Amino acid sequence: MSTAVIVDAVRTPSGKGKTGGGLSEIHPATLLAGVLAELVSRNDLAPELIDDVVTGCVTQSGEQAFNIGRTAVLAAGFPETVPATTVDRQCGSSQQAAHFAAQGVIAGAYDIAIACGVESMSRVPMFSNGRGADPNRKPIEHRYPDGLVQQGVSAEIIAARWKLDRDMLDEFAARSHRLAAATASSGAFDNELIAAGGLTADETIRPTTTVETLAALKPAFADDDSRARFPVLDWSITAGNSSPLTDGASAALIMSEKAAQRLGLSPRARFHSFAVTGDDPLLMLTAVIPATRKALTRGGLSIDDISAYEVNEAFAPVPLVWAHEVGADPDLLNPRGGAIALGHPLGASGTRILATLVNHLEQTGGRYGLMTMCEAGGLANATIIERT
Numbered sequence: 001m002s003t004a005v006i007v008d009a010v011r012t013p014s015g016k017g018k019t020g021g022g023l024s025e026i027h028p029a030t031l032l033a034g035v036l037a038e039l040v041s042r043n044d045l046a047p048e049l050i051d052d053v054v055t056g057c058v059t060q061s062g063e064q065a066f067n068i069g070r071t072a073v074l075a076a077g078f079p080e081t082v083p084a085t086t087v088d089r090q091c092g093s094s095q096q097a098a099h100f101a102a103q104g105v106i107a108g109a110y111d112i113a114i115a116c117g118v119e120s121m122s123r124v125p126m127f128s129n130g131r132g133a134d135p136n137r138k139p140i141e142h143r144y145p146d147g148l149v150q151q152g153v154s155a156e157i158i159a160a161r162w163k164l165d166r167d168m169l170d171e172f173a174a175r176s177h178r179l180a181a182a183t184a185s186s187g188a189f190d191n192e193l194i195a196a197g198g199l200t201a202d203e204t205i206r207p208t209t210t211v212e213t214l215a216a217l218k219p220a221f222a223d224d225d226s227r228a229r230f231p232v233l234d235w236s237i238t239a240g241n242s243s244p245l246t247d248g249a250s251a252a253l254i255m256s257e258k259a260a261q262r263l264g265l266s267p268r269a270r271f272h273s274f275a276v277t278g279d280d281p282l283l284m285l286t287a288v289i290p291a292t293r294k295a296l297t298r299g300g301l302s303i304d305d306i307s308a309y310e311v312n313e314a315f316a317p318v319p320l321v322w323a324h325e326v327g328a329d330p331d332l333l334n335p336r337g338g339a340i341a342l343g344h345p346l347g348a349s350g351t352r353i354l355a356t357l358v359n360h361l362e363q364t365g366g367r368y369g370l371m372t373m374c375e376a377g378g379l380a381n382a383t384i385i386e387r388t
Helices: 028-042 068-073 093-107 151-161 165-188 211-215 224-229 255-264 287-300 317-326 346-364
Strands: 004-011 052-056 084-087 112-120 244-256 267-279 308-311 370-375 379-387
Touching: 004 028, 004 093, 004 255, 004 267, 004 346, 028 068, 028 112, 028 244, 052 068, 052 093, 052 346, 068 084, 068 112, 084 093, 093 112, 093 244, 093 267, 093 346, 093 379, 112 346, 151 317, 165 211, 165 317, 244 255, 244 346, 267 287, 287 317, 287 370, 287 379, 308 317, 308 346, 346 370, 346 379
Parallel strands: 052 084, 052 112, 308 370
Antiparallel strands: 004 244, 112 244, 267 379, 370 379
16 A cells, blocks of 8 residues: 655635635636646646546536536646546535545555645635525435524534633634734745735734624624524624635645655655544534544544644634544644634635645644544544654
8 A cells, every 4th residue: 555645735825705805806717727737836747647636616616617626727737638526525625635635545546646625705605506505405304304504503502512602712713813813924824825816825814803803793693593493592603703705725736655756756744544424414513523533543643642733713613612522732723823814715625724734744843733624514524644
């Protein structure tokens, strides 16, 4: 069996996912193409050597339809012989793409692959493909007769069940912006960033964010129907302690250790273990807990062996509950800020987080890094990498 290594990982800055955002004028295939082209260029890799490009994208409609991975490969100028596919595991789509690429290398099916992701939430709005607009999906009504809920309401249920009050959630959100702003100002993001559309830095970071400014925001998901169904909830989830709508693309160059040696490339990290699992689709966002435990067990590690953890900040309760349940050191959790500050361009978030984690391990001398991502429907991926 081959060892799958990460040679490089890059991303665009996070653009505000609305009209006028820094990346909103760029077609998503063009956005991803720029990342792909730069990834092979800065590693002096002949693109015809790539066995496959596995792409994460959630809302596969409009400009993101018809296998956007293949469109981006062609737009990047890669030879027509380079294949591509597009996968959807909701928010974990490009993390799953990285799993598929690495597992293909380990199995011997690939020598060289790119895992990547893209989402233009300004140009292709969430749910514009029609899926997910109705959480009470008829084929599963017999199993969940009371119906499921949107993710924001799930975040409210989690906050209530684990007794996380509004101050705790807002403090975590403010921390995210504080850490991201400090990392950006120090230049520690520079190695993973590729300018796009004139945007050279994440425009979702708000350095002046405080608990006091966040406290002024109203609950985002407390509509009349939700209040009637869940009258005991405090309704603490706001736009400020949730991830913002975001545009972005990211990519990782993954290959066998032998291929890297043959090409004279230096691996930056290797894949240590993988996990994917399902959990309660009503809570929806808690599968990161069993996924983490599964990845640690498969890797023969404990949480104390991990130098840094990246838990996607879709909503502030998710990483807070995760840290409590797995016994994680809060100082090692999202040490460069997370999606609340850095944005959550759905299909691109997995390989975005991978790029940030690889750079953090290199710059701090850490050995193992763990990343996990909650996904709609009660799913989660978890990945453990080891700095080489």
